[in-house]
Amino acid sequence: MSCGRTAAARARLRPRRYRDAVALPAQAVRQVILLRGVNLGPRNRVAMPALRQLLSDAGFEVVRTYMQSGNAVLSSELDAGALAQRCRELIAERFGLDVAVLARTRDELAQVVARDPLGEVASDPKRYQVSFLASELDERTLQELSELVAPPERFVAIGRELYAWHPHGVARSKLWARLASARLGVAATARNWTTVSALLALADEQPGG
Secondary structure, eight states: OOOOOHHHHHHHHHHHHHHHHHHHHOOOOEEEESSSSSSSSSSOOHHHHHHHHHHHHHTEEEEEETTTTTTTEEESSSHHHHHHHHHHHHHHHOOOOOOOEEEEEEHHHHHHHHHOOOTOOOOOOOGEEEEESSSSSOOHHHHHHTTTTOOOEEEEEETEEEEEEOOTTTTOOOHHHTTSSGGGGEEEEEEEEHHHHHHHHHHOOTTTT
């Protein structure tokens, strides 16, 4: 006769804290969704009330939007990468648009704000841009971006975020032209510091607040 135990018997003998950890459901966390290139002209139009309805109907909770440039805050059990992909699929199905979608958890966005590497020089939050990337850039691309900086512009790369200060605006900035182009090689979208700060505040609001 075998002296081994069945899988069920071993599970009954496992310490309770491990069994409970396996059984616990995933917990929804606040996350920020950023759409690239919507509502900038006659193409890629996405009404924010329709976007809120779409995300709510998909099962996401406490959905809110900010401005018209494609910003949403919601609660989801998906990780940020899976959430971005799901939102992209939903937008394609509902609006017929294939737009890049980036996502950051509330805590990730809080880290972006806390770093603020150019805060001491960026006196106008609307000219202080943060580019959110799907993945980190390679060293060659980062070097090319650094070479495009025209003082008094400033540029700092930290992980999946690129911070850029354009004191004279972006119209003639070669750095901005590259940051806003598809030549980065990864999905990316930028928001000014006013919007970044507002999205963090929105993520921190209590439901019903």
